[in-house]
Amino acid sequence: xxxxxxxxxxxxxxxxxxxxxxxxxxxxxxxxxxxxxxxxxxxxxxxxxxxxxxxxxxxxxxxxxxxxxxxxxxxxxxxxxxxxxxxxxxxxxxxxxxxxxxxxxxxxxxxxxxxxxxxxxxxxxxxxxxxxxxxxxxxxxxxxxx
Numbered sequence: 001x002x003x004x005x006x007x008x009x010x011x012x013x014x015x016x017x018x019x020x021x022x023x024x025x026x027x028x029x030x031x032x033x034x035x036x037x038x039x040x041x042x043x044x045x046x047x048x049x050x051x052x053x054x055x056x057x058x059x060x061x062x063x064x065x066x067x068x069x070x071x072x073x074x075x076x077x078x079x080x081x082x083x084x085x086x087x088x089x090x091x092x093x094x095x096x097x098x099x100x101x102x103x104x105x106x107x108x109x110x111x112x113x114x115x116x117x118x119x120x121x122x123x124x125x126x127x128x129x130x131x132x133x134x135x136x137x138x139x140x141x142x143x144x145x146x
Contacts, residue, residue, distance in 0.1 A: 035057075035061055036057075036060060036061035036062045037050055038050055038062065042124075043123065043124075045124070046124060049063060049065055050063055052065070058125075058126070062125065064126075079113070079114055080110065080111050080112060080113050080114065081109060081110055081111075081112050081114060082110035082111060084114075085110075088110055091110070092106045092107065092110060095109065
């Protein structure tokens with residue numbers, strides 16, 4: 001009986017919808033266009049920037065700000081992985097114990113500089129003034145992609 005109901009109920013609902021569709025045909029609606037806007041999950045900065053004038057839309061319709069202070073800040077700041085950690089020695093011990101890294105490798109990882117353009121790409125999308133993939137011509141040419 002359960003199998004019969006599982007098959008029968010969707011069929012009945014389908015035929016009810018089909019009958020309603022035949023009785024009242026669809027009304028054609030003109031094409032509508034909406035501008036893209038960042039969702040709340042994009043973070044505070046993209047939402048605040050969407051309220052500002054003089055942004056230019058990228059190929060996906062999102063506003064890009066070429067002269068934003070966030071971009072200028074990221075270009076000026078230089079930091080390493082270790083500089084953003086609260087306690088470098090605890091993290092280094094974690095890398096040695098749990099990931100079986102040598103002491104030299106863990107130290108090298110902590111002293112590795114952070115590529116701010118890549119951080120920007122991960123957080124906000126493509127870096128302003130760059131191509132669609134977020135890399136400059138020099139970087140693309142270096143790895144054989146440009």
